[in-house]
Amino acid sequence: MSELSIVMLGAPGAGKGTQAVRIAETHGVPHISTGEMLRGAIAAGSELGRKVKEIVESGALVPDELVVEVIRERLSQPDAQNGFVLDGFPRTIGQAEALDALLAELGRPLEIVLELELAEETAVERMLGRAAEQGRADDTPEVIKNRFEVYRRQTEPLSNYYRSTGILVAIDSSPGMDEVFAEIERVLATLQ
Ligand code: ADP
Helix, strand or coil: CCCEEEEEEECCCCCHHHHHHHHHHHHCCCEEEHHHHHHHHHHHCCHHHHHHHHHHHHCCCCCHHHHHHHHHHHHCCHHHCCEEEEECCCCCHHHHHHHHHHHHHHCCCCCEEEEEECCHHHHHHHHHHHHHHHCCCCCCHHHHHHHHHHHHHHHCHHHHHHHCCCCEEEEECCCCHHHHHHHHHHHHHCCC
16 A cells, blocks of 8 residues: 555546546545535535535635635544545645645645646536436536636646646546546556
8 A cells, every 4th residue: 555645636527536536446545525525514414514505506616714624624534644635625726825734734745736637528518417417516507617617717726836846747538537547547656
């Protein structure tokens, strides 16, 4: 089992979640998805869930301080001490800076940021397919459009943020998911 600390970047529907789960299983580290955690909180009706429900369902971002707290708590769990795959976090420069500070405290810097690249049209098709299967409240055409706008404005600048630190690797997400995963594994093998 190897230690691995990874951030997945990419537009909505680019396949971050699918690949993050496979990386996590293969390398024995937890898959940490803020989207899943927030949807879990909403389903459970917790205080956090009540605070974020409307925001998540509109496709906007929940405030940095709320997600940073969720991540701080999650990364302090025993299973995250030997690495993790972060999926959907960070999503703003503020979150990326908070993550850097948190990982510096823990003495475990990020090793790699994988950016999945996919044309918007293809991503939208994949998401509408997923909506039919999973019934996610934010996979309607209108909310999807909003999520792309939010992504372009708030999350895309993270590519440059991580490119400047030299840990960003772009992955073409247009082939099938097995091929994309094989490419990711080739890239990860160069780290060890
Ligand atoms: P996707 O990557 O498919 O857009 P996610 O499951 O990662 O979806 O996120 C779903 C929603 O949860 C986002 O649109 C947003 O409202 C909220 N969310 C998830 N992660 C964050 C985050 N890091 N910061 C703010 N909001 C978040």
